[in-house]
Amino acid sequence: MSYIKKNISILGPLIGLILFSIFLGIMNDSFLTLNNILNLLRQISVNSLIAFGMTFVILTAGIDLSVGSILALGSALTAGLLSSSMDPLLAIFLGLLIGFLLGAINGVIITKGKVAPFIATLATMTIYRGATLVYTGGRPITGLSDSFTFEMIGKGYVFGIPFPAILMIIMFLILYFVLNKTVFGRQVYAIGGNEEASILSGIKADRVKIWVYSLTGMLSVLAGIIITSRLNSAQPTAGASYELDAIAAVVIGGTSLAGGRGRIIGTLIGALIIGVIDNGLNLMNVSSFYQQIVKGGIILLAVLLDRSSNK
Amino acid sequence: MxxxxxxxxxxxxxxxxxxxxxxxxxxxxxxxxxxxxxxxxxxxxxxxxxxxxxxxxxxxxxxxxxxxxxxxxxxxxxxxxxxxxxxxxxxxxxxxxxxxxxxxxxxxxxxxxxxxxxxxxxxxxxxxxxxxxxxxxxxxxxxxxxxxxxxxxxxxxxxxxxxxxxxxxxxxxxxxxxxxxxxxxxxxxxxxxxxxxxxxxxxxxxxxxxxxxxxxxxxxxxxxxxxxxxxxxxxxxxxxxxGRELGQRFPEKNNYIGDVILSVENFSSPGWFDNVTFDVRKGEILGVSGLMGAGRSEVMEALFGYRKSSNGHVKLDGKPLKANHPKNLIKQGIGFITEDRKVKGLMLEAPIRENITLANFKRVSKNQVIQTKKERELVNQLIKRLNVKATNSEQQVKSLSGGNQQKVVVAKWLGIEPKVLILDEPTRGVDIGAKKEIYTIINELAENGVAIIMVSSELQEILGVSDRVMVMHEGKVKGFFDRNEATQEKIMLAATGGE
Structure with missing residues (x-):
């Protein structure tokens, strides 16, 4: 009973996901094939990774609009390092560190500068994008490493499973543990639940928030490296409007934009729903113009259902 | 009619x-x-x-x-x-x-x-x-x-x-x-x-x-x-x-007042309070009276590191105390039950368990990982001690009555096993049965040597519970009264600025 109650927020999205999948499976023979499912998992990995970070941010009652720009800047700088024939593992590590720092800047502006997260990240979204354009001169960075390690990240398979999907699942498990089993995770919920009460109970809310934005920055660059590896180039316009899909996945997954309430497994389901819509409608040859209408409709439906279940 | x-x-x-x-x-x-x-x-x-x-x-x-x-x-x-x-x-x-x-x-x-x-x-x-x-x-x-x-x-x-x-x-x-x-x-x-x-x-x-x-x-x-x-x-x-005889409104207590544990000297914050000096002893209940806006809550918030103070010395057990963030104060054994539980005390959407754990991560975690079993033990023990009326520890705090919500706040702070506990309006919006239970807890703590500072706007409560009363007026301490010399008239006079 308490198990159902605890999971009620993801029950709706989960049922939605199953119904969609059955519907698409009936409409199209190739949808429920192993190949397509693995393909789907790879497709959603980029959005999922960003959305995992976004879940933490939204749980603290914040928002991060700059994820797409961080993705682009981090990818471009990583690509730059790779094309100067740096060791790929080191380049990836430095890329992730850059993402972490760009996120930390967001966090510091929001906490120490006391700027609303929406405004702060709206500004850094523009700044980071501009920096990407300056660094790349507006042109893609190509001619990257042909090392096995780097190719593996975006294009590789392990036991027939796409490597990005594995990366996504590993990150999910780690972040699930962090959010549900650690003091840090509990503090993230607490800040979103009542920031003043949290501080008065001894939580260093500013520090926790800076960590949350840093984590999101790092996950965004990780997602960017997957794209860079797949395309074997870094695009200056990469990640544009990715924040919207990430926020959509979090919201569809039942996390409250007011903070303090939500689950990361919901976000995974949310990302799957978005992926299933994209993938399924593609298979059915529905125009991408219509896909947007459907996606928007689903977001609206998810929020409306969440609202009525909270009454 | x-x-x-x-x-x-x-x-x-x-x-x-x-x-x-x-x-x-x-x-x-x-x-x-x-x-x-x-x-x-x-x-x-x-x-x-x-x-x-x-x-x-x-x-x-x-x-x-x-x-x-x-x-x-x-x-x-x-x-x-x-x-x-x-x-x-x-x-x-x-x-x-x-x-x-x-x-x-x-x-x-x-x-x-x-x-x-x-x-x-x-x-x-x-x-x-x-x-x-x-x-x-x-x-x-x-x-x-x-x-x-x-x-x-x-x-x-x-x-x-x-x-x-x-x-x-x-x-x-x-x-x-x-x-x-x-x-x-x-x-x-x-x-x-x-x-x-x-x-x-x-x-x-x-x-x-x-x-x-x-x-x-x-x-x-x-x-x-x-x-x-x-x-x-x-x-x-x-x-x-x-539906029953409640007996005395303020329960009897039998506390032994020991040495000074917390002393505050020339504590100031411009615009809020000025040159506040007082101390509180082990096992003592110090009531803090005054009108709304006298600066009582502000002193306590500054003492707890939640609000900036410009100067002054605060000592715990004779050692200087740095009031820069509540975290440090909690570590030293000071607890603070805030005035407005809905705004500053509780996560209303969260279950009782998470609210109680909020100030007690140290006790229920190992290497930053929450030990579920330890957490449940602590929470259930505190719920029982405070007689919180709820179906179980997973019940949302917002669905509890005012009295039970306040008990959850108190439970959270008892978890840190405080040496000094500050309570700001601990019984506001709490019904009469729960009020008495809270007084009983306060007395028990004092009997076990905890120093209590209780800010209250209810004169009856101040007189019924305190060993000593400090009165504030417009950010300044106007006087102290011992239990046996304190009367409503004396306190009101001091609180309104009379000499």
């Missing part, structure tokens, strides 16, 4: 999803009377009011308005007849002026043009405020800049602007200073003479006996009885409310 009551509610039943919250309740209001509606939290007082004003439809029963049966389907209809509710949470829009707030939703316009006659609104507001004898509020004041007490006055003025026949007030004095309470009571008496009736909901017994004519008591959603104030007394009413 005339023969036909202005409002008569008979055999009112109401249930929410199978949960009976009102059963066979009777309530009537005579013209020009002040009628107290009493009962512990959860007794059904607010539900009864909501049924009356049409927020909740009744399941069965009859409501008569001036002798005729009515069925209001929303508060607006009730308001049209002259039944006004002043809620505990004020309905003031902070960015609008007093006049704009007064006419909210019923703005005066040129015909149907939608263009507002702002000068006339201001003039009428001025007229109403003058009639109330309120001189220090101007129609052009921004409502949000006024003190809570003045905002309350604006709400009352708004009720009058609509020619109210019945005014229902829910805990109107909770946020008022003594002086503001006086002028509110004068106003209520004046209006009563003009034939306006009042329903007065309050936990403050003294006020009820001072101002009300009749008392109706509800318990667990049932009607217990109605008494004339003149023919009853405090003990009898309490017994009606709790």
């Amino acid at each position: 005339s023969d036909t009551p202005i409002i008569e509610m008979e055999h009112i039943d109401k249930s929410f999803v199978g949960n009976q919250v009102l059963s066979d309740v009777h309530f009537d209001i005579q013209e020009g009377e002040i009628h107290a509606l009493m009962g512990e939290n959860g007794a059904g007082k607010s539900t009864l009011i909501k049924v009356l004003t049409g927020i909740h439809p009744r399941d069965s029963g009859i409501i008569r308005w001036k002798g005729e049966e009515v069925k209001f389907s929303n508060p607006k209809e009730a308001e049209k007849e002259g039944i006004i509710v002043i809620h505990q949470e004020l309905n003031i829009i902070p960015y609008l002026t007093v006049a704009e707030n007064m006419f909210l939703g019923k703005e005066l316009t040129y015909g149907k043009s939608g263009i507002i006659k702002s000068n006339e609104m201001k003039a009428q507001t001025k007229g109403i405020l003058d009639k109330l004898g309120v001189k220090n509020i101007q129609p052009n004041d921004i409502a949000g800049n006024l003190s809570v007490g003045k905002q309350q006055m604006v709400e009352i003025a708004r009720a009058l602007a609509t020619e109210a026949k019945v005014i229902i007030m829910d805990e109107p004095t909770a946020a008022l200073t003594e002086r503001e309470i006086r002028s509110l009571f004068n106003l209520v008496q004046d209006l009563k003479k003009q034939g306006v009736s009042f329903v007065y909901i309050s936990h403050r017994m003294e006020e009820i006996f001072e101002i009300c004519d009749r008392i109706t008591v509800l318990r667990d959603g049932s009607y217990v009885g109605t008494r004339m104030v003149k023919e009853t007394n405090l003990e009898a009413v309490v017994k009606m409310m709790v």
Whole structure:
């Protein structure tokens, strides 16, 4: 009973996901094939990774609009390092560190500068994008490493499973543990639940928030490296409007934009729903113009259902 | 009193999803009377009011308005007849002026043009405020800049602007200073003479006996009885409310007062408090009295590192204490139960368990990982110790009564096993049974050597619980009184700045 109650927020999205999948499976023979499912998992990995970070941010009652720009800047700088024939593992590590720092800047502006997260990240979204354009001169960075390690990240398979999907699942498990089993995770919920009460109970809310934005920055660059590896180039316009899909996945997954309430497994389901819509409608040859209408409709439906279940 | 009551509610039943919250309740209001509606939290007082004003439809029963049966389907209809509710949470829009707030939703316009006659609104507001004898509020004041007490006055003025026949007030004095309470009571008496009736909901017994004519008591959603104030007394009413003898209001204590544990010297924060010096001893209960805005809460918040202090020395056990973040203070064994539990104390959406753990991560985690079993043990033990009435530790805090919410806050702080515990208005909005339980806990802590600092605006509570009383006035400490020399008069005199 308490198990159902605890999971009620993801029950709706989960049922939605199953119904969609059955519907698409009936409409199209190739949808429920192993190949397509693995393909789907790879497709959603980029959005999922960003959305995992976004879940933490939204749980603290914040928002991060700059994820797409961080993705682009981090990818471009990583690509730059790779094309100067740096060791790929080191380049990836430095890329992730850059993402972490760009996120930390967001966090510091929001906490120490006391700027609303929406405004702060709206500004850094523009700044980071501009920096990407300056660094790349507006042109893609190509001619990257042909090392096995780097190719593996975006294009590789392990036991027939796409490597990005594995990366996504590993990150999910780690972040699930962090959010549900650690003091840090509990503090993230607490800040979103009542920031003043949290501080008065001894939580260093500013520090926790800076960590949350840093984590999101790092996950965004990780997602960017997957794209860079797949395309074997870094695009200056990469990640544009990715924040919207990430926020959509979090919201569809039942996390409250007011903070303090939500689950990361919901976000995974949310990302799957978005992926299933994209993938399924593609298979059915529905125009991408219509896909947007459907996606928007689903977001609206998810929020409306969440609202009525909270009454 | 005339023969036909202005409002008569008979055999009112109401249930929410199978949960009976009102059963066979009777309530009537005579013209020009002040009628107290009493009962512990959860007794059904607010539900009864909501049924009356049409927020909740009744399941069965009859409501008569001036002798005729009515069925209001929303508060607006009730308001049209002259039944006004002043809620505990004020309905003031902070960015609008007093006049704009007064006419909210019923703005005066040129015909149907939608263009507002702002000068006339201001003039009428001025007229109403003058009639109330309120001189220090101007129609052009921004409502949000006024003190809570003045905002309350604006709400009352708004009720009058609509020619109210019945005014229902829910805990109107909770946020008022003594002086503001006086002028509110004068106003209520004046209006009563003009034939306006009042329903007065309050936990403050003294006020009820001072101002009300009749008392109706509800318990667990049932009607217990109605008494004339003149023919009853405090003990009898309490017994009606709790259904048993409560015994002494303030339990006996047997605490031993030891050495000084916390000393505060020349503590200042410009604009808030100035040169505050006091100490508190092991096992001692120091009551802190003063009017609203005297700087009591601010001193405590600064002491706890939540608010900046400019200078001063704070020592714990003789060692200097750095008050830079609550975290450090908690580590040193200082706990702080804040004034407003909903704003600063609780995560209302979260379960009891997470609220209690909030200040106790150290005790229930290992290498930053929460030990689920340890957490449950600690939480269940504290819930039991404080007698929190809940189905289990996973219940959402917002679904608990005020008294039980406050017990959850107290439980959180008992978890840190404090050496010094600061309590700011620990029993505000808490029913009488839970109040006594909280006093008992405070006494137990003191008996075990914990130093207690208790800020309270209730003089009875200060006198009943404290070993020593510190009085503040406009940011300064005005004096200390020992338990045996403290009286209401002495404290009030010091609190109002008298020598």
